[in-house]
Amino acid sequence: MSSIEGGRSDPDGRADPLHDLRTFVDELEAWLVTGPATLDAARAPIPSFAERVEVMSRLMADLHDAGWARYGWPESLGGLGGTIVHRAAMWDALARRGVAGMALFEHLEVLAPTLVALGPRDFVVRALPAFLSGRELWAQGFSEPEAGSDLASLRTRAVAADGGFIVNGRKIWTSWARYATWCLLLTRTGTPESRHRGLTALIVDLRSRGVEVTTIVQANGTDELAEVVFDDVFVPADRIVGQLDGGWAVAMHILSSERGTFAWFRHCFLYQHLREHLDHGDAGNDFGLGGALLDLVAVTATSHDGLRSHEAGVPLGPRATFTKLLLCAAEQAVNDWILDADADLAVGVQDAATAMRRQEYLFSRIVTVYGGSQQMQLETIAKQALGLP
Ligand SMILES: Cc1cc2nc3c(=O)[nH]c(=O)nc-3n(C[C@H](O)[C@H](O)[C@H](O)COP(=O)(O)OP(=O)(O)OC[C@H]3O[C@@H](n4cnc5c(N)ncnc54)[C@H](O)[C@@H]3O)c2cc1C
Structure with a gap:
């Protein structure tokens, strides 16, 4: 890790952690x-x-x-x-x-x-x-049963009411909703035809009357995902993020982190996953290991660049999309290599460490979907980076 430029020290000449x-x-x-x-x-x-x-x-x-x-x-x-x-x-x-x-x-x-x-x-x-401090956790309520890739078609409505909004609708694939207190919810405040111009981002208390969270158990046995129904849920007027009808800008701000700088955080754990497996035993397929390491290094390079851009306040734009694609490749390469080297994963050994590795492997099959599917990322690159029609 490189150090922050312009490190400062206290009067005794000791560097301080804020600036160094x-x-x-x-x-x-x-x-x-x-x-x-x-x-x-x-x-x-x-x-x-x-x-x-x-x-x-x-x-x-x-x-x-x-x-x-x-x-x-x-x-x-x-x-x-x-x-x-x-x-x-x-x-x-x-x-x-x-x-x-x-x-x-x-x-x-x-x-x-x-x-x-x-x-x-x-x-x-x-x-x-x-x-x-981990006292109150958050969920992100964007996707709906009919609005995933085409987010601008979402239908969960927020209608102005005395002192706030009344929200009705249904979100799906809401990660961590079961454990969260707050949800950053993308709602429609304009007409259905207004598409991305008629959306507003609201902060909704998931403990409110009218909110129902139903857990969705995934193929890997975990319960990260949920469906969340909003039935006449009142949201105070001072819970708007960004501007009224300006929810698209909020969504793009969030997706820039989810597709860009988030890769740094996730890839730190992928490196550790790989290191632990090397410690655990059979290194197995050298070719697969080399490929996984190369993919991880590519994420290190692009996500480090993303962190520095973020630090400098420069928007990532379509660069975030490249980073997300590289992260998906690394996640799958690391887990493919581990599966190749660890027969226990496939034969149903149930100790906690193996169960977690199996969870990670199965999760790596769906990483090409969250934060926007791989096809949609490629479409963004085609249009915004390469200028294709
Ligand atoms: C692990 C995980 C966690 C998630 N967490 C959250 C969360 O916390 N909050 C949240 O709001 N959402 C979350 N999602 C949902 C995720 O954002 C959506 O699944 C994703 O945007 C795809 O939408 P969809 O599932 O409706 O698929 P669809 O949009 O129905 O797409 C189905 C398939 O068609 C393809 N496709 C669709 N349109 C096009 C097109 N125009 N051109 C080419 N191909 C196309 C897609 O690439 C995909 O392969 C999560 C998903 C996963 C897997």
């Missing part, structure tokens, strides 16, 4: 070496998502209390300052210490940058510390 990334990483690693109990718990293989969310929430609470999870977020919103590079370094260090994944905190990196940039300030100043 190397110091940040060294001090964080020194804290991790002290072996907080919540870190040990998060390093164990935990196939149950309910347990994993709990364990990760407790680790986030400790990281927040010790200050580490507050770096990279604005001081005015409960953070300690710094940039996305501090967050990248924290997740990298956690992965290297054997934490298996971000669990629900994936949404921290997908949704919170947009909440900070475009959310209602009075709300975000309360909600961000609760998110950072």
Whole structure:
């Protein structure tokens, strides 16, 4: 990891973690070496998502209390300052210490940058510390049964009412909804024909009357996904993210993180997944291992570039799409290599570590869908990067 340029030091000449990334990483690693109990718990293989969310929430609470999870977020919103590079370094260090994944905190990196940039300030100043410390978690309500790739056709309606909106509709494939308190919900406030011009992003309390969350169990046995029905749900007027009818810009802001900088966070855990398997035993197919490592290095290069762009406030644009495609390739190559080298995965051995590797393998088959399908990413590249008709 390179250090942040222009490192500063305190009056005694010591570098400080806010302005010198190397110091940040060294001090964080020194804290991790002290072996907080919540870190040990998060390093164990935990196939149950309910347990994993709990364990990760407790680790986030400790990281927040010790200050580490507050770096990279604005001081005015409960953070300690710094940039996305501090967050990248924290997740990298956690992965290297054997934490298996971000669990629900994936949404921290997908949704919170947009909440900070475009959310209602009075709300975000309360909600961000609760998110950072694992007290309140978030879901992203975009996709609907008839509106996935064609997001602009979504039909969940928000109608102006006294003091706010009444929301009716149905979302599907809503990751982590079962565990979340808040949902960033894309709703239609214009006419159906208004397409992307008539959408508004609302923050909805999933504990509200009229919200029903039904878990969808996936082929890998996990319950990340859910269907969420909104039946006359009241949302206060001060819960708009961005502008009224400006929800498309909010969605694009979020998707830029989900397709771009998120790759950095995910690939840290893929490296660890691969390293653990090397430690675990048979390296197997050298050709497959080499291919997986090359794919991971490609993600490191492009996502590092994405982090720096984000840090400099330069939009990623279609570059985010390239990064997402490279991440999908790396995710599948790593898991293909592990399957090739580990017969236990296929024959149904049920210990927790094998069960988790099997989950990861099956998840790697659907990574080409979330955040926009691979075909749609290719279409974006064709139109926006190559200028094809
Ligand atoms: C693990 C996972 C987590 C997810 N989490 C969330 C979440 O938290 N929140 C949320 O809102 N959504 C989430 N999704 C949903 C995801 O965003 C959608 O599944 C995705 O956008 C595709 O939409 P769809 O499933 O409706 O498929 P469809 O849009 O029906 O597409 C079906 C197939 O047709 C292809 N296709 C469609 N249109 C075109 C076209 N014009 N040109 C070429 N090919 C086309 C697609 O590429 C795809 O292969 C998640 C999905 C997964 C797999």
